[in-house]
Amino acid sequence: xxxxxxxxxxxxxxxxxxxxxxxxxxxxxxxxxxxxxxxxxxxxxxxxxxxxxxxxxxxxxxxxxxxxxxxxxxxxxxxxxxxxxxxxxxxxxxxxxxxxxxxxxxxxxxxxxxxxxxxxxxxxxxxxxxxxxxxxxxxxxxxxxxxxxxxxxxxxxxxxxxxxxxxxxxxxxxxxxxxxxxxxxxxxxxxxxxxxxxxxxxxxxxxxxxxxxxxx
Amino acid sequence: xxxxxxxxxxxxxxxxxxxxxxxxxxxxxxxxxxxxxxxxxxxxxxxxxxxxxxxxxxxxxxxxxxxxxxxxxxxxxxxxxxxxxxxxxxxxxxxxxxxxxxxxxxxxxxxxxxxxxxxxxxxxxxxxxxxxxxxxxxxxxxxxxxxxxxxxxxxxxxxxxxxxxxxxxxxxxxxxxxxxxxxxxxxxxxxxxxxxxxxxxxxxxxxxxxxxxxxx
DNA sequence: GTCTATAAATAGATAGAC
DNA sequence: GTCTATCTATTTATAGAC
Numbered sequence: 062x063x064x065x066x067x068x069x070x071x072x073x074x075x076x077x078x079x080x081x082x083x084x085x086x087x088x089x090x091x092x093x094x095x096x097x098x099x100x101x102x103x104x105x106x107x108x109x110x111x112x113x114x115x116x117x118x119x120x121x122x123x124x125x126x127x128x129x130x131x132x133x134x135x136x137x138x139x140x141x142x143x144x145x146x147x148x149x150x151x152x153x154x155x156x157x158x159x160x161x162x163x164x165x166x167x168x169x170x171x172x173x174x175x176x177x178x179x180x181x182x183x184x185x186x187x188x189x190x191x192x193x194x195x196x197x198x199x200x201x202x203x204x205x206x207x208x209x210x211x212x213x214x215x216x217x218x219x220x221x222x223x224x225x226x227x228x229x230x231x232x233x234x235x236x237x238x239x240x241x242x243x244x245x246x247x248x249x250x251x252x253x254x255x256x257x258x259x260x261x262x263x264x265x266x267x268x269x270x271x272x273x274x275x276x277x
Numbered sequence: 278x279x280x281x282x283x284x285x286x287x288x289x290x291x292x293x294x295x296x297x298x299x300x301x302x303x304x305x306x307x308x309x310x311x312x313x314x315x316x317x318x319x320x321x322x323x324x325x326x327x328x329x330x331x332x333x334x335x336x337x338x339x340x341x342x343x344x345x346x347x348x349x350x351x352x353x354x355x356x357x358x359x360x361x362x363x364x365x366x367x368x369x370x371x372x373x374x375x376x377x378x379x380x381x382x383x384x385x386x387x388x389x390x391x392x393x394x395x396x397x398x399x400x401x402x403x404x405x406x407x408x409x410x411x412x413x414x415x416x417x418x419x420x421x422x423x424x425x426x427x428x429x430x431x432x433x434x435x436x437x438x439x440x441x442x443x444x445x446x447x448x449x450x451x452x453x454x455x456x457x458x459x460x461x462x463x464x465x466x467x468x469x470x471x472x473x474x475x476x477x478x479x480x481x482x483x484x485x486x487x488x489x490x491x492x493x
Numbered sequence: 494g495t496c497t498a499t500a501a502a503t504a505g506a507t508a509g510a511c
Numbered sequence: 512g513t514c515t516a517t518c519t520a521t522t523t524a525t526a527g528a529c
Contacts, residue, residue, distance in 0.1 A: 063406070097399050099315035102504055114506090115514050124505065181397075182462060183313050190279070229482055236486040239459025240452050246398060247451050266445055270452040270490040318522060330524090331496050340523070 066092050066101075066109050082120045085110065086134065087174070089127040094177035098128050098184040128178065128188035129197050135172065135179035136204040142168035147211035154219030155276060159268045161215065162241060166264035169244050177245045212237060216275060225275045237271045282308050282317075282325055298336045301326065302350065303390070305343040310393035314344050314400040344394065344404035345413050351388065351395035352420040358384040363427035370435030371492060375484045377431065378457060382480035385460050393461045428453060432491060441491045453487045 088109040092101045103114045103124055110116070121127050142164045146157060169176045178184075189198045212234045219225030225233070248263075249255070304325040308317045319330045319340055326332070337343050358380045362373060385392045394400075405414045428450045435441030441449070464479075465471070 064402075095399070096402070097313065097315055097397070099313055100400065100403050103506085104504075113514055116512075118506070119512065122506090180462075181313070183311070184316065186280075186312070187316050226485075228485075229478075232479060232482045233486065235459065235463050236456050236483055239455045239457070239462075240490075241455070242462075243451065243455025243459050246396075246455075246458075262445075263448060266448045267452055269442075269444075270449065273492075274456075274486040274490040276489075319524085320522080329496060332494075334524070335494065338524090 066095050066105055082130075085117055085120050086127065086130050090131050090174040090178060093128070093131065094174045097181060098178060099187060123191060125188040125191055125194060128184070129194065129201065131175055132179050132185070132188075132201050133197070133204070135175040136201060136208065138172055138175070139165070139168055139208055140204060143208065143211055147215060154215055154222055154224045155272055158212075158215050158219065158237075158275065159272045161211065162237065162268040162271045163264045165241050166244065166267050167260060169241060170248055170250065170260045170263070173245070173248060173250045180242055180245045209234065209238070219275065224277060226277050233275050236274060240267055240271050240274075282311050282321055298346075301333055301336050302343065302346050306347050306390040306394060309344070309347065310390045313397060314394060315403060339407060341404040341407055341410060344400070345410065345417065347391055348395050348401070348404075348417050349413070349420070351391040352417060352424065354388055354391070355381070355384055355424055356420060359424065359427055363431060370431055370438055370440045371488055374428075374431050374435065374453075374491065375488045377427065378453065378484040378487045379480045381457050382460065382483050383476060385457060386464055386466065386476045386479070389461070389464065389466045396458055396461045425450065425454070435491065440493060442493050449491050452490060456483055456487050456490075 085106070089101075089106045092106045092109050095101075096105065103117055106127070107114045107117055117127075121130070143161050146152075146160045146164060149157065152160070185198070185201070189195070213230065216225060216230045216233050216237070220227040220230060244267075301322070305317075305322045308322045308325050311317075312321065319333055322343070323330045323333055333343075337346070359377050362368075362376045362380060365373065368376070401414070401417070405411070429446065432441060432446045432449050432453070436443040436446055460483075
């Protein structure tokens with residue numbers, strides 16, 4: 062027998078008469094983050110919402126559209142979280158990287174249900190199957206490249222300025238990203254010790270780790 | 278139309294008359310590492326082997342058994358790769374951690390097809406569904422805890438000795454593990470720049486990053 | 494030991510009632 | 512806008528031929 066996803070998470074829709082695309086996307090993110098995209102059925106998503114799949118198909122034509130929608134939203138938020146810091150001219154490489162990692166980590170914790178599925182990059186291939194998804198796939202890849210470019214730029218600036226170790230910018234970037242992105246495996250929102258203060262402490266800790274890993 | 282997995286990877290079985298469980302596990306690992314467990318069908322695995330699924334079901338009763346077999350093998354190898362170093366008494370915390378990370382990273386690259394699927398911990402819940410899988414699941418979890426304990430111990434030793442920053446051993450361990458485990462997302466065996474020398478360099482780079490992240 | 498054929502269940506997607 | 516009913520394809524697993 063399969064464990065239900067919904068458990069107490071069914072949306073209270075009293076205040077609104079109709080579902081919105083955003084509410085459906087939220088439910089899909091919750092379901093995908095628990096089971097993974099491929100193993101989640103549309104009926105599972107409907108269960109989280111407390112409705113039947115007819116409602117979902119009214120807003121999204123395919124299951125892949127749900128996945129793409131979650132990715133786009135997650136990346137949009139991620140770029141908003143990190144981009145402004147990456148583009149600040151008043152910060153040195155070390156302080157800039159520290160704040161980027163801190164904000165990135167906070168984003169991953171605050172939007173865990175969206176960011177979790179967005180880490181399963183293998184499953185993107187599944188979601189992109191079918192007619193004319195290429196355009197949105199290109200958008201996702203472009204945003205992901207932009208996001209990584211923020212990190213690549215600050216690391217390269219740091220190396221050029223002599224502030225960071227000048228070994229291999231590429232691997233340093235992957236190391237920093239791994240430090241943060243791996244959170245989707247071990248961080249559980251609403252866990253026993255989860256709180257705003259604790260999240261800030263975790264983010265600061267990871268930022269310190271990453272900065273020390275790259276400084277000269 | 279779906280992309281085939283097999284492409285040129287069909288096993289040459291000329292030297293052996295019959296398939297072995299190990300060969301089937303290899304094929305499953307290849308298939309799972311490319312598509313993920315849930316999205317891979319038994320027919321996909323059979324395609325990689327260049328046979329039909331009758332052969333696979335002769336050796337493995339369920340799809341979940343394949344996944345569990347891959348996990349057990351991956352973790353067994355991982356413990357072999359890191360355990361001996363973790364238990365050496367002649368190394369200080371810094372040098373011990375450096376070598377553990379180096380060996381761990383090498384293992385991840387050398388056994389990428391097995392280690393990739395083993396990172397998708399969410400899918401373990403799927404594979405463990407069905408009758409009496411609990412015992413093997415417990416074995417997997419025990420091995421995973423043992424593996425993490427190796428890192429926890431060296432980090433705690435380092436903190437106690439004053440060699441590592443004494444902030445939060447738990448998060449430091451997760452940060453180190455993330456640095457390495459995230460490789461399954463970006464490292465592609467047989468890629469354009471892949472070579473033994475390059476793998477050693479990558480492992481050394483990640484080890485340096487991780488050690489610097491924790492030293493006082 | 495490996496294959497073909499098939500049973501049984503599940504899931505993506507659609508049609509049409511309300 | 513949401514639901515029920517259903518079509519169709521896929522997939523896990525089994526039975527039995529070779």
